[in-house]
Amino acid sequence: MFRALADPTRRQILQDLRGGELSAGEIASRFSIKGPSVSRHLSILKGAGLVRERRDANRILYTLVEDRLALCVGGFLSTVCPEQVVLRRRQSRRAAGTPT
Amino acid sequence: MFRALADPTRRQILQDLRGGELSAGEIASRFSIKGPSVSRHLSILKGAGLVRERRDANRILYTLVEDRLALCVGGFLSTVCPEQVVLRRRQSRRAAGTPT
DNA sequence: TCGCTATTTAGCAATATAGTTAGATACAAG
DNA sequence: CTTGTATCTAACTATATTGCTAAATAGCGA
Numbered sequence: 001m002f003r004a005l006a007d008p009t010r011r012q013i014l015q016d017l018r019g020g021e022l023s024a025g026e027i028a029s030r031f032s033i034k035g036p037s038v039s040r041h042l043s044i045l046k047g048a049g050l051v052r053e054r055r056d057a058n059r060i061l062y063t064l065v066e067d068r069l070a071l072c073v074g075g076f077l078s079t080v081c082p083e084q085v086v087l088r089r090r091q092s093r094r095a096a097g098t099p100t
Numbered sequence: 101m102f103r104a105l106a107d108p109t110r111r112q113i114l115q116d117l118r119g120g121e122l123s124a125g126e127i128a129s130r131f132s133i134k135g136p137s138v139s140r141h142l143s144i145l146k147g148a149g150l151v152r153e154r155r156d157a158n159r160i161l162y163t164l165v166e167d168r169l170a171l172c173v174g175g176f177l178s179t180v181c182p183e184q185v186v187l188r189r190r191q192s193r194r195a196a197g198t199p200t
Numbered sequence: 201t202c203g204c205t206a207t208t209t210a211g212c213a214a215t216a217t218a219g220t221t222a223g224a225t226a227c228a229a230g
Numbered sequence: 231c232t233t234g235t236a237t238c239t240a241a242c243t244a245t246a247t248t249g250c251t252a253a254a255t256a257g258c259g260a
Contacts (some may be wrong), residue, residue, distance in 0.1 A: 070184035
């Protein structure tokens with residue numbers, strides 16, 4: 001997870017996804033590196049659980065998984081500097097349909 | 101900075117420093133890796149501004165720089181998932197002597 | 201100064217990372 | 231079933247990272 005955040009391109013991808021779902025191609029077009037490199041970055045982010053992918057016809061759309069980022073990184077921050085960071089607890093976005 | 105946090109040993113060092121100042125040797129003794137490796141981890145953390153060092157006679161003592169961690173990482177989190185993380189603003193520890 | 205302890209620096213090997221190009225796969229439209 | 235677009239996987243290269251051992255440096259005390 002922290003490994004996934006170590007690369008600036010990946011952090012930028014996460015920020016770009018802040019505006020909503022984007023296709024691999026749209027993401028790639030924002031960087032100077034070639035498609036395959038972006039694709040691997042996306043698969044690393046996916047492996048870390050930071051993005052989710054969904055097929056839409058021809059394209060593959062990526063979405064930010066905010067909860068995961070907030071819980072993991074925020075959790076770490078809360079451990080090391082609990083006075084300065086507050087993790088705001090929040091219902092899971094899918095809580096409605098979740099069996100629990 | 102995120103690069104510095106990418107290594108689990110370094111994250112553990114930061115957590116260990118949560119309890120206060122520790123010497124390089126004390127830190128090293130908590131890990132299975134040898135002294136020189138720990139020394140390099142410490143210099144990377146220092147390079148990222150996450151720890152500060154101070155000489156005490158024979159030894160070198162390391163301190164956690166919480167502000168830096170909270171501001172950088174918390175700042176990133178606040179950008180990507182602002183709803184879920186709150187950065188608590190806090191007077192600098194040296195504010196007392198600051199002209200302001 | 202000499203010897204002792206604590207820590208860092210230097211040099212090396214193994215593994216991981218990030219980029220590239222070329223080719224494979226998935227889907228939509230004829 | 232063939233073509234065209236979007237994306238991924240494979241194979242390769244260059245660089246970075248992490249660990250190790252051996253040697254250098256810094257401070258303390260006789």
